[in-house]
């Protein structure tokens with residue numbers, strides 16, 4: 001678990017699974033979620049195990065989230081933006097994508 | 101869209117990439133720097149501008165290295181190189197066309213996504229060596245440096261009970277930094293063998309050429325001791341336990357088996373070069389036995405075996421931020437020479453003072469590398485159910501069985517059981533895979549080889565592929 | 570160097586070699602399988618995994634019949650191999666499409682299918698044409714792009730996981746006591762009494778029967794025992810995406826979805842020699858076509874590309890032959906190593922071990938290239 005140290009910076013609010021989270025600009029989405037106490041990021045693609053951030057540097061692909069409707073976003077590499085809608089990544093990710 | 105052309109494209113804006121940009125711009129080259137991170141600074145100085153601006157007291161506490169680095173970032177930003185951040189390189193073609201995608205969704209139509217270069221400098225740094233233990237995929241188990249990144253780039257620190265496990269200078273550094281930030285460390289599981297110091301002693305005289313590193317190291321050890329962190333030695337196994345989250349860490353030390361509660365387990369077995377791009381380009385690599393990793397074969401200027409492709413910084417050999425920076429300057433001088441902007445004698449003249457400093461900065465490496473030699477027991481997990489490929493969920497036992505079936509190379513094993521086929525493109529399992537195959541066949545990883553790396557080195561959508569110029 | 574004696578030596582651990590090796594041991598022969606461990610992707614690790622009939626055998630009706638026999642035997646064959654090894658091949662007799670874009674492609678396809686029917690010796694070439702609407706009805710989970718004009722459909726076609734197939738053959742072979750020797754590069758073959766002496770730098774081997782199934786090396790090795798089997802490489806590039814839900818449970822020439830949910834696209838046809846690089850330009854062509862067929866796949870992540878070398882005879886049809894000069898030496902090569910695996914393992918051993926002659930089998934002899 002993590003906590004935020006006090007810091008300056010422009011306030012930003014994002015939406016995670018329908019919850020409003022407050023954070024500041026200049027943070028990655030992964031950092032913002034961890035700082036708000038969120039640990040569970042996604043289900044693993046093969047057996048649906050719970051997974052969370054591992055490396056924080058773009059290597060492990062464990063931090064994948066659905067951001068603004070787009071799945072598979074590497075959240076440790078993407079900065080928060082006001083109003084971003086974020087969801088946990090489920091598997092498989094195209095269930096309702098493609099009906100005829 | 102037209103493909104913009106540059107004299108030099110630098111991939112990575114860490115110490116190596118930034119230094120190379122400054123020096124090559126100084127020789128009048130047209131330079132582009134690409135980085136997948138949103139801000140400049142590389143892994144060590146992640147988000148440093150933000151830190152300096154918004155958390156100045158903490159920035160100051162980080163010391164002289166950080167104020168110097170802040171100066172380098174400013175020189176880099178003002179050097180006149182084009183700099184595109186938040187863009188990941190996913191393919192480089194033989195004709196030196198570099199293809200990128202934006203990391204943030206919905207940005208792709210705003211700028212070109214392919215660039216052509218006369219020369220390419222790869223300065224993509226290092227990554228943590230994967231340390232597979234039972235349960236390491238549980239939320240709450242992380243790479244040690246991840247927590248450092250969170251602290252420095254976002255002001256986020258662990259709360260609850262924290263256990264650190266592994267070995268290496270960064271583990272000590274991060275432990276002390278956590279203590280400074282008021283985090284309680286409930287156990288440090290030191291996996292370094294107890295005779296390591298003895299083995300490293302012969303290299304001590306050379307290391308004394310840069311005593312500041314040793315003083316720093318001794319200070320960190322002292323801090324750990326005096327702060328009362330329980331340090332466990334002679335660690336033989338570690339297991340992360342929990343269902344949805346990490347709850348406990350069970351370990352066997354020289355004192356027997358113990359289980360401690362934990363909210364966070366931070367693992368560390370040193371860092372290894374990020375060879376994804378040099379492998380993609382088919383550069384020749386060699387096995388570096390002392391540190392048990394592959395590195396590109398480089399000449400004294402950073403040139404690889406592939407014409408037009410050079411390497412600087414930790415992705416050539418892990419040597420720390422100072423050496424990385426210096427190697428960036430050197431590679432840039434050579435690029436300027438190769439493109440006719442600098443005569444050979446001028447290049448040599450300018451390089452000579454940098455080389456002298458480089459030599460000094462490298463003096464402590466043999467000591468550190470011997471002191472923290474990676475231990476095979478932490479690379480090749482004993483427990484056969486330990487996950488090796490986190491993406492495709494392949495464990496040690498499956499890999500061993502496949503080797504016994506006659507698959508003697510990483511590519512063959514991969515083709516049979518999918519280890520290395522997931523999103524991370526083998527970054528998290530390739531080294532372990534080669535080590536396990538080597539162990540099973542009783543040969544060296546040098547003779548087993550490495551997974552073949554192909555584009556895309558980071559996944560792109562099909563839409564992004566077809567719309568790339 | 571000492572030599573190791575066995576009944577039959579198979580040279581080549583690709584899908585053809587191992588399917589034969591498995592079949593031979595099942596038919597009672599002791600077998601050593603020699604394989605050169607190479608980093609370059611062999612066709613067997615690069616292919617698309619179709620069990621495919623509908624376009625095969627143009628100009629050689631016997632081959633079309635052989636393919637149908639093979640696919641019809643696949644369910645029995647895969648069930649027994651799975652049972653024996655406990656592994657899953659993920660074979661499905663889904664039926665297969667060849668999907669057409671635009672009227673011109675559709676017209677060409679109609680004509681091709683008609684020609685195949687005319688050539689068919691019993692007139693029962695079971696491929697039908699579907700309109701766009703009929704095709705969409707069969708694909709309720711995935712919308713067709715506007716350019717799709719129709720498709721041909723063949724009920725015999727199916728898909729298998731080609732890598733599982735390869736692994737399972739190895740398991741089955743070794744389970745039955747087969748001796749698999751990776752890292753054994755055959756450099757020389759000599760006549761040895763009534764049998765053969767096969768030399769690798771590590772070890773020599775002796776056997777009464779010898780099967781050469783060495784992919785692109787088949788020409789060279791066959792030559793050593795008096796057979797002229799011309800083969801040449803043709804590069805095919807393939808792409809694979811992340812996993813997604815099951816949207817497309819059919820086989821087609823250029824698009825398929827694996828049991829794991831990954832989509833695969835392929836494969837190009839390039840005469841670039843012995844070289845297995847991938848190139849963005851070609852990959853774009855493959856994916857553009859796939860996205861014209863199924864535009865909704867646009868947001869899927871591409872995780873991997875690769876290329877492999879097809880092993881092609883001049884007419885792209887198989888070669889099955891026994892050396893006239895050195896009886897007991899056989900050569901087998903085909904560009905349908907997956908599709909034909911069922912017969913290679915369950916039927917060809919009768920020919921190799923017992924000299925059984927199948928009807929009109931002679932059409933597969935490479936002397937057809939000498940005219």
Ligand SMILES: Cc1cc2nc3c(=O)[nH]c(=O)nc-3n(C[C@H](O)[C@H](O)[C@H](O)COP(=O)(O)OP(=O)(O)OC[C@H]3O[C@@H](n4cnc5c(N)ncnc54)[C@H](O)[C@@H]3O)c2cc1C
Nearest residue numbers: 112114115116135136142143189224225245413414420421
């Ligand atoms: C978290 C962390 C903390 C560290 N702390 C210290 C420390 O305190 N002291 C110390 O001496 N060393 C430290 N190190 C080691 C230090 O990072 C390196 O020695 C130094 O940063 C190497 O510099 P570099 O320029 O070679 O690479 P890096 O600083 O790693 O920079 C590489 C850059 O390349 C980018 N990149 C990588 N792949 C791609 C791609 N495909 N496309 C686009 N861009 C890409 C990355 O985003 C990164 O910004 C630390 C390492 C880590 C990971």
Ligand SMILES: Cc1cc2nc3c(=O)[nH]c(=O)nc-3n(C[C@H](O)[C@H](O)[C@H](O)COP(=O)(O)OP(=O)(O)OC[C@H]3O[C@@H](n4cnc5c(N)ncnc54)[C@H](O)[C@@H]3O)c2cc1C
Nearest residue numbers: 581583584585605613616617619755784786805906907908
């Ligand atoms: C892109 C692509 C897609 C394809 N799609 C399909 C499909 O959907 N369905 C289908 O049925 N077929 C398909 N094929 C064709 C199929 O893959 C081949 O027919 C089949 O793999 C050929 O197998 P092989 O064993 O003859 O050759 P290979 O797989 O090339 O194996 C030859 C083996 O011989 C070994 N060898 C070579 N020389 C020596 C030596 N001197 N000593 C010892 N060993 C040696 C090699 O190391 C290798 O292991 C496809 C092919 C490609 C390239």
Ligand code: FES
Nearest residue numbers: 056060061063076
């Ligand atoms: S946490 Fe590893 S890639 Fe984001």
